[in-house]
Amino acid sequence: MSIRHSVAIVASPRPRVGKTLLARLLTDFHLQEGRSVAAFDLNAGEGTLAQFLPEHVTRSAIDDLKGQMALFDRLMAEDGATKIVDLGRASFEHFFTLASQFGFAAEARRRDIVPVLLYLMTPDRTSVEAYRSLCGRLPEAMLAPVHNEVFGVAQYGNKYAPIGSGTVIVRLPLLASNVRRYVERPPFSFADSEAAALDVDDYIELQHWLRRIYREFRELDLRILLTAQQQAKSSKGDRAG
Amino acid sequence: MAKPAVILIGADKGGVGKTTVARTLLDYFGTRQIPTRAFDTESPRGTLKRFHPDVTEVVDVASVSDQMKIFDTVGSAEAKVTVIDVRAGLLSSTLQALNNIGFIELGKTGQITLAMFHILGPSIASLEEIAETARFVGDANYFLVKNYINETLFFEWDPATYKSYFKRIKGAEEISIPKLNEMTCEQVEVASVPYVSFIANKNAKGEPSNYSFVLRGYVRHWLGRVWEEFDRVKLVDLVSPKSEKNIRQVAG
Numbered sequence: 001m002s003i004r005h006s007v008a009i010v011a012s013p014r015p016r017v018g019k020t021l022l023a024r025l026l027t028d029f030h031l032q033e034g035r036s037v038a039a040f041d042l043n044a045g046e047g048t049l050a051q052f053l054p055e056h057v058t059r060s061a062i063d064d065l066k067g068q069m070a071l072f073d074r075l076m077a078e079d080g081a082t083k084i085v086d087l088g089r090a091s092f093e094h095f096f097t098l099a100s101q102f103g104f105a106a107e108a109r110r111r112d113i114v115p116v117l118l119y120l121m122t123p124d125r126t127s128v129e130a131y132r133s134l135c136g137r138l139p140e141a142m143l144a145p146v147h148n149e150v151f152g153v154a155q156y157g158n159k160y161a162p163i164g165s166g167t168v169i170v171r172l173p174l175l176a177s178n179v180r181r182y183v184e185r186p187p188f189s190f191a192d193s194e195a196a197a198l199d200v201d202d203y204i205e206l207q208h209w210l211r212r213i214y215r216e217f218r219e220l221d222l223r224i225l226l227t228a229q230q231q232a233k234s235s236k237g238d239r240a241g
Numbered sequence: 242m243a244k245p246a247v248i249l250i251g252a253d254k255g256g257v258g259k260t261t262v263a264r265t266l267l268d269y270f271g272t273r274q275i276p277t278r279a280f281d282t283e284s285p286r287g288t289l290k291r292f293h294p295d296v297t298e299v300v301d302v303a304s305v306s307d308q309m310k311i312f313d314t315v316g317s318a319e320a321k322v323t324v325i326d327v328r329a330g331l332l333s334s335t336l337q338a339l340n341n342i343g344f345i346e347l348g349k350t351g352q353i354t355l356a357m358f359h360i361l362g363p364s365i366a367s368l369e370e371i372a373e374t375a376r377f378v379g380d381a382n383y384f385l386v387k388n389y390i391n392e393t394l395f396f397e398w399d400p401a402t403y404k405s406y407f408k409r410i411k412g413a414e415e416i417s418i419p420k421l422n423e424m425t426c427e428q429v430e431v432a433s434v435p436y437v438s439f440i441a442n443k444n445a446k447g448e449p450s451n452y453s454f455v456l457r458g459y460v461r462h463w464l465g466r467v468w469e470e471f472d473r474v475k476l477v478d479l480v481s482p483k484s485e486k487n488i489r490q491v492a493g
Binding site: 065068069072073076098101102103104107 | 422424425453454455456457458459461462
């Protein structure tokens, strides 16, 4: 059993909150850890995940049955790959409606896949309510609320309560704006950041920033591992009983 | 012994989804552990038999020997519920035959539970059947099933027409079967398994299969909605009114 087998859904009902940046970082992180990664881009237009990581990303749409099968059947495939979904705002509601109708999270768990919801928190009501609704609709999913420090230091954890005692907030640290400029222009790759010809200070700033976010991802990995083990234990218990 | 129940599923027109409804019913009772048997009158080859071979027998309702096979065993069979998928065009004649052998009378006097699932098509002709069949079964346990196989509105836009047909049978309950998309229907057809097996990703032998997760998801959601309708009309109470009491006795 591959214990780190997970499906990460990067989501928010708000635009421009850092979903694609987080999905890019996560994809790069898994690649650098030597894992097989399949990422799915549910965004239309420019500056999307598919433009940054064309080799690893499939452009997806869930408007019709064909698109839904291409995405969800792939997410559920037991092919050993880590899956990452960059869920565009326009597809947010439809995706989770389908996921809850299909019993997505419960089926994933039956297949020893840990479904992880990386939810970018913002303090507005829409976002808070959407998060609470998701907690109810996908009770089997592992919750990983994300705080993007570009929005300041306050984490709004109080607004998102009850987050649950086992839930830890993933922090996306702030990157200096002069470096962000490079990072946000395709085809910039975190894995090959030397190619961007940054000056020394910017390069150091970027590496420092990457180290911080990768540390967050490693902690997330450990939680996924723990969840997977608990899952395996409880399913063994079920079989015995 | 509990009172046996017979559920007739019929329509005079073909292609309105009788067998679909029969399949959802067999899954519904199966999941609730209510022993059920089914008769498929699409003699000689039956669609229902293909999906539920273990509990289904193909019969010819026009033949006396097959009538005996169905109705003489209603009280003695292990299965408490008998589901009969009446072939297109045979609904009126089947009801006539049942009336002749006194079976309808058994229902009226309460010795058996007789229920009728009348599947409606989107045409006026299909509504006119209601009048035809109503005179046999009276107002007892009559279910008008609107099967939304397409975007039909069942004349809800015309209250006069609607009322004249749908209110004709006093106490008739309406059941709505939502639409399941074509591709999913086809895949379940190809798989030739009960809906619950398809959802559980199992083939006809009960071995793990490899159906699309999305299509299984659609069936799961759709079947859930169909069953909500069956729950709403209290179908379980109708076919086994005593089972709940039995459970209470055991618990007490």
